[in-house]
Amino acid sequence: xxxxxxxLIILIILxxxxxxxxxxxxxxxxxxxxxxxxxxxxxxxxxLAAITFAGGKGVxxxxxxxxxxxxxxxxxxxxxxxxxxxxxVNISCVDCHSAPGPDGKPTRxxxxxxxxxxxxxxxxxxxxxxxxxxxxPGGKLGGYSDGEIFRAxxxxxxxxxxxxxxxxxxPYRQLNDEDTEAIIAYLRSLPPVETTLPTGDNLNxxxxxxxxxxxxxxxxxxxxxxxxxxxxxxxxxxxxYVATYDECRGCHGPDMTGKPATSVTEAIPNPRPLVGExxxxxxxxxxxxxxxxxxxxxxxxxxxENAAKMTDDDLAAxxxxxxxxxx
Ligand code: HEC
Ligand code: HEC
Numbered sequence: 001x002x003x004x005x006x007x008l009i010i011l012i013i014l015x016x017x018x019x020x021x022x023x024x025x026x027x028x029x030x031x032x033x034x035x036x037x038x039x040x041x042x043x044x045x046x047x048l049a050a051i052t053f054a055g056g057k058g059v060x061x062x063x064x065x066x067x068x069x070x071x072x073x074x075x076x077x078x079x080x081x082x083x084x085x086x087x088x089v090n091i092s093c094v095d096c097h098s099a100p101g102p103d104g105k106p107t108r109x110x111x112x113x114x115x116x117x118x119x120x121x122x123x124x125x126x127x128x129x130x131x132x133x134x135x136x137p138g139g140k141l142g143g144y145s146d147g148e149i150f151r152a153x154x155x156x157x158x159x160x161x162x163x164x165x166x167x168x169x170x171p172y173r174q175l176n177d178e179d180t181e182a183i184i185a186y187l188r189s190l191p192p193v194e195t196t197l198p199t200g201d202n203l204n205x206x207x208x209x210x211x212x213x214x215x216x217x218x219x220x221x222x223x224x225x226x227x228x229x230x231x232x233x234x235x236x237x238x239x240x241y242v243a244t245y246d247e248c249r250g251c252h253g254p255d256m257t258g259k260p261a262t263s264v265t266e267a268i269p270n271p272r273p274l275v276g277e278x279x280x281x282x283x284x285x286x287x288x289x290x291x292x293x294x295x296x297x298x299x300x301x302x303x304x305e306n307a308a309k310m311t312d313d314d315l316a317a318x319x320x321x322x323x324x325x326x327x
Contacts, residue, residue, distance in 0.1 A: 001062075065161070088183055138192030
């Protein structure tokens with residue numbers, strides 16, 4: 001944090017310096033100095049200003065995010081609440097928070113002790129560190145109140161109010177209070193595991209510039225009203241909620257109509273035409289097996305293993321949502 005703010009200050013000074021140089025060159029007596037100097041220094045000023053602007057935005061996003069105070073909350077931890085939390089965590093959080101296996105990727109199995117070097121393993125090491133936290137009571141969360149974990153999930157900020165670079169972009173801020181509390185109840189019920197692997201995020205200035213330029217996505221404004229989920233059932237409405245917490249919408253777009261490629265991700269197709277041709281049974285079979293009806297397996301980029309762990313009702317709701325018309 002201190003390093004990134006320091007780099008930002010230096011860049012501001014350099015930008016001002018380049019700006020002064022440009023105005024000096026433009027006022028020079030000799031014509032070639034005017035043109036070459038003015039263009040060169042002007043271009044430099046523009047580039048520096050663009051980097052400084054994005055870096056400043058990134059620094060503001062990461063270290064001074066908008067988020068309300070943590071709630072004064074005590075999660076009861078009733079057995080059915082823990083069971084609901086276990087379900088939710090095991091169709092989403094395990095993807096990143098389970099301990100890394102021999103290939104450095106999360107095993108998707110307990111324990112949820114974190115340590116997956118996400119940026120390093122995925123080839124983004126140049127932006128700094130993004131390592132999923134140990135979510136068992138043996139890690140950092142042991143020192144968090146229930147309200148502070150709630151705020152981390154709902155608003156993407158840590159105990160000190162600093163943005164969680166990765167979590168702030170995840171869809172969990174759209175979980176309703178009940179489901180968010182169920183997750184907390186489950187995390188609290190886990191056996192504590194202590195690890196020595198480094199965890200947490202630490203983006204360098206390149207990462208801050210990219211975050212500020214919106215290359216990883218935009219952080220939504222903090223929710224000011226209570227988040228309500230539609231009644232649980234095999235309806236399209238509830239299916240949209242399922243598609244939110246299981247991240248389908250995060251990848252396939254807010255309406256599940258696909259997403260174009262960006263500077264850091266590949267294009268993601270619209271799944272609706274394919275699903276529209278399937279019966280519910282064929283859809284469930286595809287999501288359980290990871291193989292499309294034409295015999296082609298989903299590529300690794302499509303995390304069908306999560307959907308395979310869903311209840312039949314949640315899959316039926318997803319199906320209803322995917323075959324319904326896009327509003
Ligand atoms: C795409 C990977 C990914 C997924 C999926 C994910 N996390 Fe995280 N999580 C991270 C990373 C990376 C960090 C480190 C801080 C950061 O950059 O957000 C983190 C940090 C956290 C923290 C630590 C907060 C703090 O104050 O330091 C909590 C709590 C957390 N995650 C909970 C969850 C829960 C609960 C789920 C599932 C509902 C989940 N995460 C799913 C990547 C992920
Ligand atoms: C991490 C990103 C990601 C998430 C999360 C994700 N998908 Fe996908 N999905 C993909 C990618 C990438 C493909 C492209 C496969 C290909 O190129 O054939 C895909 C393909 C599909 C297809 C096949 C489309 C076709 O016409 O071949 C369906 C159906 C689908 N996803 C449904 C879902 C559902 C339902 C969920 C939520 C349970 C989900 N996806 C979550 C990335 C994702």
